[in-house]
Amino acid sequence: xxxxxxxxxxxxxxxxxxxxxxxxxxxxxxxxxxxxxxxxxxxxxxxxxxxxxxxxxxxxxxxxxxxxxxxxxxxxxxxxxxxxxxxxxxxxxxxxxxxxxxxxxxxxxxxxxxx
Amino acid sequence: xxxxxxxxxxxxxxxxxxxxxxxxxxxxxxxxxxxxxxxxxxxxxxxxxxxxxxxxxxxxxxxxxxxxxxxxxxxxxxxxxxxxxxxxxxxxxxxxxxxxxxxxxxxxxxxx
Numbered sequence: 034x035x036x037x038x039x040x041x042x043x044x045x046x047x048x049x050x051x052x053x054x055x056x057x058x059x060x061x062x063x064x065x066x067x068x069x070x071x072x073x074x075x076x077x078x079x080x081x082x083x084x085x086x087x088x089x090x091x092x093x094x095x096x097x098x099x100x101x102x103x104x105x106x107x108x109x110x111x112x113x114x115x116x117x118x119x120x121x122x123x124x125x126x127x128x129x130x131x132x133x134x135x136x137x138x139x140x141x142x143x144x145x146x147x148x
Numbered sequence: 149x150x151x152x153x154x155x156x157x158x159x160x161x162x163x164x165x166x167x168x169x170x171x172x173x174x175x176x177x178x179x180x181x182x183x184x185x186x187x188x189x190x191x192x193x194x195x196x197x198x199x200x201x202x203x204x205x206x207x208x209x210x211x212x213x214x215x216x217x218x219x220x221x222x223x224x225x226x227x228x229x230x231x232x233x234x235x236x237x238x239x240x241x242x243x244x245x246x247x248x249x250x251x252x253x254x255x256x257x258x259x260x
Contacts, residue, residue: 066248068250073252073255074252074253075152075154075236075250075251075252075253076191076236076238076248076250077250078247078248078249078250081247089247122189124189124190124191137193139190139191139192140190141188141189141190142189142190144189
């Protein structure tokens with residue numbers, strides 16, 4: 034596609050339920066990032082995927098959070114047993130490494146609300 | 149721990165005013181500083197600054213990096229209501245991949 038696609042755009046879930054967020058990067062972008070942005074705060078790094086290399090999971094806040102990506106395709110971020118503190122916008126970005134830092138493209142995000 | 153700090157956190161100006169947004173960073177293995185504009189949800193890229201003292205310009209926006217002071221400023225001249233957004237500053241690390249540390253952002257509101 035022309036841009037990074039994220040779904041759903043909005044998700045309201047009950048505390049304790051699991052949610053799955055999806056990111057469809059730009060074709061050919063081997064690098065994919067997940068960020069979290071709480072209301073009024075900056076972007077918080079969660080996880081990074083680069084091709085078939087081991088992902089950098091150092092930003093995942095707890096073991097309730099996990100993410101997967103197969104090759105250079107779609108990524109899913111799963112939050113188990115959601116808590117109200119998980120409410121945030123979850124942004125995905127992909128990058129074409131041949132264009133280095135100019136190549137970041139962000140999706141429009143998923144706004145997660147845990148009630 | 150790496151961190152990026154921005155000031156002010158929020159700002160309200162009138163159309164036509166000039167604004168200066170500040171960013172300071174403490175990022176180990178620092179490579180570059182990035183500025184993004186965030187309207188609604190998706191940030192869009194503005195500038196990447198790697199060398200100290202070299203101003204980058206794009207229309208009414210300009211930015212410069214001071215590596216001695218570990219800081220950067222983003223200037224917007226003759227502000228317009230369309231400039232209303234959150235401006236994010238981010239530090240880029242020299243890691244095996246480019247890990248980006250974002251600041252909290254400055255929320256700019258331009259009123260007619």
